[in-house]
Amino acid sequence: MKIICLAKNYVAHVKEFDSIVPTEPIFFMKHENCIVRNNKPFYLPDFSDNIHHEIEIVVKINKVGKNIDKKYAHRYFGEIGLGIDFTARDLQKKAKDGGNPWEISKAFDHSAPLSKFVLVSDFKDVNKLHFRLDVNGTTVQDGNTELMIFPLDVQISYISRFLTLKTGDLLFTGTPEGVGQVKVGDRLEAWLEDRKLMDFQVK
Numbered sequence: 001m002k003i004i005c006l007a008k009n010y011v012a013h014v015k016e017f018d019s020i021v022p023t024e025p026i027f028f029m030k031h032e033n034c035i036v037r038n039n040k041p042f043y044l045p046d047f048s049d050n051i052h053h054e055i056e057i058v059v060k061i062n063k064v065g066k067n068i069d070k071k072y073a074h075r076y077f078g079e080i081g082l083g084i085d086f087t088a089r090d091l092q093k094k095a096k097d098g099g100n101p102w103e104i105s106k107a108f109d110h111s112a113p114l115s116k117f118v119l120v121s122d123f124k125d126v127n128k129l130h131f132r133l134d135v136n137g138t139t140v141q142d143g144n145t146e147l148m149i150f151p152l153d154v155q156i157s158y159i160s161r162f163l164t165l166k167t168g169d170l171l172f173t174g175t176p177e178g179v180g181q182v183k184v185g186d187r188l189e190a191w192l193e194d195r196k197l198m199d200f201q202v203k
Contacts, residue, residue, distance in 0.1 A: 002169045003030035003112060004159055005056075005085055009149050009174025016177050025150045025158045028103065030085075030172075034112035039200040042113055044184060048088035048105075053182050054175035055133035055141045055190055058083040059152060060117055061169040068160040073153035074126075076165060079117035082131060082190045082197045083172050086111040089181075112172070115190065115197035123193065127151055134189040135182070143176030150174075 007026040008014045014021050036042060044051055060079045068076060085106065092105035120126055126145060133141040145152070155173060159165065182188070182202045190198035 001032055002163070002166070003032075003034060003172065004163065004169065005030060005106070005172040006150070006155055006174040009155075010143065010147055010176045011149060012147075012177035013175055013179070016179070021149065025155055027159060028106060030107045030112050033109045034107060036110050036113040036200075039198060040113075041201050041203045042084075042086065042110060042182075042188075043203050044182070045088070045108060047108075048090055050088065050090040051182055052087045052089045052179045053133060053135070053140070053188065054085040054087060054179050055131065055143070056083050056085055056172045056175050057081075057129065057131060057145060057192075058114065058117075059156075059171040059173060061165045061167060061171065063167055065156075065160050065165045068157050068165070070153045070157040073156035076156055077152075077171075078120055080120050080123075080126065080129075080192070081115040081117040082192055083115065083170075084113045084133075084188065084190070084198070085172055085175060086113070086182075087179075113198065113200060114170075115192075118192070118195065118197075129193065131190070131192050133178075134191070135180075135186055137187075140180055141176050141178035145173075147176065148174060
């Protein structure tokens with residue numbers, strides 16, 4: 001199973017880091033050890049002093065595909081959920097400043113809490129899905145898939161040019177603005193439309 005993650009896929013998020021809006025999708029990888037399921041706690045690692053939350057829509061690939069045409073991309077997933085792309089922002093900055101890869105800040109163990117999945121058919125339009133993250137009862141990230149720079153079909157088509165997508169692969173589709181540091185004792189609740197799919201604590 002691969003975990004493929006989109007970077008810089010919401011304009012407001014790109015701007016909050018004074019970055020450049022991309023002209024084609026940018027992606028990086030996580031791995032199986034990153035996943036935390038069933039609302040188990042997230043334990044702050046001892047190697048970072050600045051772990052940020054990034055709420056994302058997650059798509060589960062349901063069949064093998066390579067060089068997928070955009071118009072057929074919707075056939076390659078039938079379930080959707082939410083995930084948190086936890087990022088060690090201090091390690092990321094250090095890596096970027098040195099011109100080095102920054103997987104160390106994104107792909108560490110337990111850096112991808114994952115919700116249960118729900119059927120895409122439960123929703124009227126996957127390109128107009130509202131989702132949000134609350135921390136300690138206050139909404140900190142509020143997004144909608146219609147604001148994606150690269151919609152789901154574009155992401156799947158583009159990525160499949162370089163990587164063969166396989167059944168069970170996960171696609172984290174980018175985070176909206178409002179990312180921020182988490183601390184011990186924080187309660188994170190994530191909503192997809194009117195469904196609360198995640199509710200866990202930071203320890």
